Amino acid sequence: MELKNVVKKKDFIKWFASCNKEAWVFHNLKNFEKAIHLRDKKVYEFFLTEELEEGGFESGSGFDPLELYKNILNNKDLSEEQKKQKELLLNILDEFDGLELSTINNNFILDGNDTGQAAREYFIEMLTKENIKNNTNFKYYDFQQSGYQDSKWKTIELINNPEYKLFFEPTFEKYDGKMKTRCDILFKNEDGSFDIIEVKASTKEKDSHFFDLFYQWYIVSESIIIKNIKLCLLNKEYFRGVNGKLYMTEDLNDTSNLVDYKLEVEEILKRKIVIQEEEPDYLNYDKLFILNNSIEKRKIRIDYIDFFKSIRDNFEIDNEILKMSNTFINDKILSDKMCGCYELDFKNLNLKIKEKVCSHVVKWFNKKKFSIFDLPKNKEKSARFYYDKNKVYIEDLDWGDINSFFYKNGEKEYFNEDCKKIIKITQNYIKKNNNINIMDMVDINKKEVLKEVVRDYFNYPIYMFDFETSMWAIPKYNKSKSYQQIPFQFSVHIITNENYDFKNPDKTMIHYNFIAKSPNDPRPEFLSNFLKACFLKGPGKYVAYNKSFERMVIKDLILMFPEFIKPLKYIYENTIDLMNFFQLPKNNWLIYHPEFRGSASIKVTQPVLDSSLTYKDLKINKGDKASSVFRRFADNYFSQDLWDKLYKPDMLLYCDRDTLAMVVILQVVINYIKETSPDILKEIKGEI
Numbered sequence: 001m002e003l004k005n006v007v008k009k010k011d012f013i014k015w016f017a018s019c020n021k022e023a024w025v026f027h028n029l030k031n032f033e034k035a036i037h038l039r040d041k042k043v044y045e046f047f048l049t050e051e052l053e054e055g056g057f058e059s060g061s062g063f064d065p066l067e068l069y070k071n072i073l074n075n076k077d078l079s080e081e082q083k084k085q086k087e088l089l090l091n092i093l094d095e096f097d098g099l100e101l102s103t104i105n106n107n108f109i110l111d112g113n114d115t116g117q118a119a120r121e122y123f124i125e126m127l128t129k130e131n132i133k134n135n136t137n138f139k140y141y142d143f144q145q146s147g148y149q150d151s152k153w154k155t156i157e158l159i160n161n162p163e164y165k166l167f168f169e170p171t172f173e174k175y176d177g178k179m180k181t182r183c184d185i186l187f188k189n190e191d192g193s194f195d196i197i198e199v200k201a202s203t204k205e206k207d208s209h210f211f212d213l214f215y216q217w218y219i220v221s222e223s224i225i226i227k228n229i230k231l232c233l234l235n236k237e238y239f240r241g242v243n244g245k246l247y248m249t250e251d252l253n254d255t256s257n258l259v260d261y262k263l264e265v266e267e268i269l270k271r272k273i274v275i276q277e278e279e280p281d282y283l284n285y286d287k288l289f290i291l292n293n294s295i296e297k298r299k300i301r302i303d304y305i306d307f308f309k310s311i312r313d314n315f316e317i318d319n320e321i322l323k324m325s326n327t328f329i330n331d332k333i334l335s336d337k338m339c340g341c342y343e344l345d346f347k348n349l350n351l352k353i354k355e356k357v358c359s360h361v362v363k364w365f366n367k368k369k370f371s372i373f374d375l376p377k378n379k380e381k382s383a384r385f386y387y388d389k390n391k392v393y394i395e396d397l398d399w400g401d402i403n404s405f406f407y408k409n410g411e412k413e414y415f416n417e418d419c420k421k422i423i424k425i426t427q428n429y430i431k432k433n434n435n436i437n438i439m440d441m442v443d444i445n446k447k448e449v450l451k452e453v454v455r456d457y458f459n460y461p462i463y464m465f466d467f468e469t470s471m472w473a474i475p476k477y478n479k480s481k482s483y484q485q486i487p488f489q490f491s492v493h494i495i496t497n498e499n500y501d502f503k504n505p506d507k508t509m510i511h512y513n514f515i516a517k518s519p520n521d522p523r524p525e526f527l528s529n530f531l532k533a534c535f536l537k538g539p540g541k542y543v544a545y546n547k548s549f550e551r552m553v554i555k556d557l558i559l560m561f562p563e564f565i566k567p568l569k570y571i572y573e574n575t576i577d578l579m580n581f582f583q584l585p586k587n588n589w590l591i592y593h594p595e596f597r598g599s600a601s602i603k604v605t606q607p608v609l610d611s612s613l614t615y616k617d618l619k620i621n622k623g624d625k626a627s628s629v630f631r632r633f634a635d636n637y638f639s640q641d642l643w644d645k646l647y648k649p650d651m652l653l654y655c656d657r658d659t660l661a662m663v664v665i666l667q668v669v670i671n672y673i674k675e676t677s678p679d680i681l682k683e684i685k686g687e688i
Contacts, residue, residue: 001321003322005325007179007321008179021334045363048361107631110635112473115201119199119289125285139164141167143167143168148171151182164188166188173219174219179218184199198230200232202233203233213308218312230291230292230293230304231292235288236482247559250565295344310350315351337358338355339358342354357383358383370429374394375415375418382414422594430594438676441591443591444676447677450590451683453581457543460496460541462494463493464578465544467489468487468490469488476521476635484556486523488526488630489514489516490655491655492513493505495509500663502667510537515651519633534571550575578662593609606662606664609669613661620647620654
């Protein structure tokens, strides 16, 4: 079989696991620039957001690679940072593995490098132990620094050399180099067969890992006998410096056993909180890494190699690769309705086409206008509606459109009740020339729900708090695990009565903040200051924006400092979520403004509700920037002096702005309720 175009590993993974069109866009620089051209010419619109977080929180923001890199690729007048981004982008586009935009994010690069280096040390250590045990002298070879051609010929030479048993980054190819790969690790067995080991800076197996390994096996098995295929992941249960596990001594969600402030917290706070810092222990690689040679679904495990062989024998894989290669020649595939990706058929050990309408590339429309693609958690259904009805703008939808159905394993609505609510509010907004009626914004049909949500904001003091965190794939500090959010900064705005005003914060509120002073584990000092701030005016209500994140961090602090479980548990139990005005199970969007465009992010909701407070004047204006800066400080990428004089002041301004933005939202929302449903507030205050 002869391929017309190269099929890179990232092409292969995106084609099978995600979307054929994504594979086309990210195939090479020519296609990437063509996609930008087609959007500029109003032929197609693209939704190719790259998500950037490994952890389960704040993972939905990501970035639009076409928008982000359009100017970088085409403009000559670039800043030094943009020049570095352009160089990195072009290098990645040129790599034979293919384009993975998430690697533009520096934290992903660092995590990948750190995990790869740790895995090398682990397997070299294993080889050394084996040599000592068996009185042998097997060697390892690392091709990492070798160019492609040198690595290819050196691989052929050394895998047949009986002195070598362990190889890092060996190179193989197929179809005259149109498909080529480097294996993270290749291990030679006693019978002359080999094990392929793929290392991932991840704590869980994903479909993309399956196709990554399959691509390697498909190429490498042409040259050598593969006995085992293994996926090396990070152990999410491993805590650095801890023998065994860390256990929670109390159920944090047990409402029958709430913490009593007077009896259980007050005495602890009277003591001077002194927490000893400690140097991180050596990493235990045996516990850090988990090796699997099988994939699991519904508690059934199947060896990768058996699954791969079955696909080879029962699925026309060669024809699919040929089709993929031919597809990259022109842009015809972008007009397809379906993604064309596959799912794993565990029953038959095969692949089956996934019936998934493509929401990644659709016929062009004006994104600035209100469209069905603004509706939250509805991208695929919105794409299906666009294909089926040829309507995309909310202003063009009639009653029949809004309540119509499609058939996929039964009758299903295009738009759920939340979407219908947003459509109705947005249509009224458009009819009034983008002038909002507050009566439309507040869901007065859910007065009782709204009353219960707002009631807690009249129990003073109110502590508006926000954390900034960093995370590492390889646990950096003792009593931390892979991708654990390590808090290094907080801001607390304390509201003591109803006369607070975000426009006059110094006189109407109390503010307390903290940021780490050194690269050492920030949690001891963080905890000491956080407890001081959170009880400065006595016990109260604690307010976070998306409380699941802050409560997760508090839970981790309890695991590390069990002696402070009572005050931390008190905060945990009494934390409420400001986001409940927008996102509340079964009662979403108690407050909705069309300019939210379906997003409940504080970076969207706050400026829409009141634009007088902005992040635009800040050098650090996003959480991922703050996280990256501290991580580099903690990893000694820049000096203490630079941290103190350059970065720290900007970091403090950013975190402080977040909690002030929360005050803005609360103040505006209560004014809306006062105007639309004054009886709610009177009842809460006991005035009626």
